[in-house]
Amino acid sequence: MFQYKIPISLYIHMPWCVQKCPYCDFNSHTVKNEPDYNAYIYHLIRDLQQDVKLCSNRTVSSIFIGGGTPSLFTAELINQLLININKIIPIDKNAEITIEANPNSVDAERFNGYQQAGINRISIGVQSFQSDKLAKLGRIHNPQEAINAAKLAHTLNLHSFNLDLMHGLPNQNIDDALYDLTQAIEIKPPHLSWYQLTIEPNTLFGSKPPVLPDDDKLWEIYQQGHQLLTQHGYQQYETSAYAKPHAQCQHNLNYWRFGDYLGIGCGAHGKLTQTNGQIIRTIKTRHPKGYLQGRYLEKSYTVIQEDLPFEFFMNRFRLFEPTPKEEFEQRTFLPLQTINKQIALAIEKGYLTDNKQHWQITESGKLFLNSLLEIFL
Template sequence: MNGHSSAPISGPPAPPSAVQQSADQRSTRAPLHPPPLSLYVHLPWCVRKCPYCDFNSHEGRGALPFAAYIDALLADLDHDLPLVWGRTVQTVFFGGGTPSLFPPEHIERFLQGASSRLRFAPGCEITLETNPGTAEHGRFELYRAAGVNRLSFGIQSFDDGCLQRLGRIHDSHEADAAVKLAQDAGFDNINLDLMYALPQQTLAMAEYDLERAFALQPAHISHYQLTLEPNTMFAAKPPQGIPDDDASWDMQEHCQALLAARGYAQYEVSAYARPGRQSAHNLNYWRYGDYLGIGAGAHGKLTLGHDASILRRWKVKHPATYLAGAGKADAIGGDDRIDPERRPFEFMLNALRLVDGFELDLFSLRTGLAQDAIAAPLQQALGYGWLEIEGGHVRPTEAGRRFNNDLVSLFL
C-alpha cells in the first residue's frame, strides 16, 4: 500500500457529503500534545532462530557480551535523552530475541542506569519477555529484585509436536514449570503467548492449548494466528498442514468464546486480559503514544514539542554494528518525520486494533489534526458497517475487526 491512495474495497459508496471535502479541511491543524512515554529495550540474541520469526533476533554463538551490551544501551539512551527531557517513563519493555538470556544482574544495572537518567512513574510497568527454555530456579526472584514486575512467556503451544514443528527449544513440561517458578517467585502479572492455526493443528488441539493456559491462571493471554512473514524460513519453505482460512477462522471464534467464558476480555485484536490486567505498554502503542527505542534494531516514535513534529527513529540492526556505534549517530539506522498527511493512517493502524476503539478527541491530541481530517473515511467506514460512532467515541464493529486491513486502508 502507498501513502496516497486506498486499496480497492467492496461495499456501499460513501455518502456524497463525506467525500466532497476540500484539501484545506483535511489539513486543518490542532495543538499537538506529547502523549505518555514508554521505553522499549531490544535484547537481540536467542538460543535458536524460530522458522516463523521475523524479529531482529540473532542466534547467540559462544559467550555473549552482556556487560558490553548494557554499556551500549546506556550510551544509546544518553544519546537520545535530549529528545525526551523532562518526560516521565510510564512503562518499560524488554523485547527480543530472548531477553531472559540476560542474567538478572545485567537487567538490574540497566534499570538502575535508566532510572537515574529518566523519571520512572510510580508503579511503572516493567515487562521482560521470557523463553521457558531459559528459565532457571532462582532467576525469577532476582528479576523481581531488579525491578521487573511483569513477565511475558513465549509458550506458543502446550503440544510437544506443535512446539517441535515451530522450532521451539522448550517442551510443554518446561512451559508449565517455568510459569510456576515465576509464580513461586511472587510474579502475579504474567502474560502467556499462544499461537493458533499451527501446522497440523486441529480445533481440539487449539482448545487444549487454552485449557492448559487457563490452568496456570495468568493475568493476560496473547492469542494470535501463525502467519508466514517474508524473509523467514517458513515463508521460503511453508510447513505441511497449515489450516486453511475457514479452519483458522473456526479456531479464532471458538477460542475467543472460551477466553470470554474464563474471564479474559478481549481488548485488542490478539490480546485478552482479566479485569485491570491489560498490558499498559502495548496500550500506549495502540493509543499512538510515544516510545523511546534503544538497542539493536529498536524503533521509537516521539512527539517533539519544540517544532510540533512526530519523529520515528530506528537503530542499526546487527548487534556488532550497534555495539560499535552506540552513543553516536553511527547507531541510528534512520530518522523519519511523520508529516500530517500520514498521521491519520498511522493513528488508525494502531487505534483500530482496540476493541473499544478511541475517543475522537484523542485523535486530535495525538496527531495535531482537527477531526475533520478523518471525516470522509469515517463516513465511508460507517457506510460499510465497519465502525460505530456514539457520543464522540469510535468503535470498530465485529465486521470492522474482521476486515481490519481494509478498514485501516480507508485512512491512507
C-alpha cells in the first residue's frame, strides 16, 4: 500500500509542426491544412477525464506542454486548456508549467498571453545560432529570431526559461560548437539543455545519414563545452541538462526520480502508481486523425516486478545527485534485498559508491552508464 503520495506530473503532447526536422523521431506531423486546434483542446480534456481515475486524488506538481510545436496554439486555447485541467485535477499553486516554443512562432503578445494563461516556464528550441547549421537541421528560424525570443523571455516574470541546444552537428568542429554555447551563455538562460545529435532510424537522417564529427572530436566538444558552462555558473545535474542554482527543470526531475506522470495527447506516455503498489503505463493513440475521433488509449499494461529495478535505475541514474535508498523502496514497493547482488557488483566495478542513506553514481558510472544499467536487467 502507499506509504505516502508519489508526486504526479502532467505531460501534454501537441502533435503538429510547420515542418518535420530530418533528425526528429518525436511524434510530430507536418501541418498541411489548418488543423482543428479547438477540437484538439476538447479531446485533450476528455482524455484527461478518462485518466484521472488512476491518480488517487493527487495534485499535479508540474505540467509540460511539448510537441510538435505547442506555440502553434494560441494563448487563448492554452488558457482554456489549463482552466479545464484544474477543474479535473487540482494544479498545485507552485506548479512549474512549461510550454515548448519555436523561435519564429513567438512574439511579445503571444509570450505575454501564455504567461497570463498560467505558463511560468518556456523552453525555446534554438538548436544552433549558425545559419548553415540550422539549414542542415531543417530548422525554419534564423539565429536572430532565436536571440530575440530568448531576450523576450527575459522580460517576462517567468519562473525560468530553457534553451535547447545541440552539438555533434553535421560538419561541426569544436569552434562551431563553442560558438553556439558562447552565444547561449551571453543570453543568460537559467537552464540549458545541451545534448548530442543522435541519428534515429525512422527519420530522414536515418535513411540519408549526414557526416557527423568522429568520437574523438565529440569527446573534445563535450569536455570543452562542459568546462565553459561550469565556468559560467551552470551545474550539470543530469546527462544533458545544465542549470543555474535552483533552476533545474522540476518536471524532468520528477521523471528521473521515478515519479508518476499522466500523459495526454497523441502518442503521450504515462506512468501511474496505484494504491495497491502496481505501476500502470499508458500509451496514447499516435495519429491526430484517430485521436480526434475519440480513440485516446492505444495501450496500457502493468509493469512486472522483475522489471522495476531496471526501470527505476534507468531513470534515476540519469541524474547526478545521490539516489536515496528509501526512494527505491517507496517507488518500486520492493525491499532493498531484491537488488543486493546487483548493487554489490556495481560497486565492485567502480560504477557506484554507497553509504547508509544513498547510492552515488561515479564518474566511471556516468561514462559507462549502459554497462551499469545492464547489471539490473
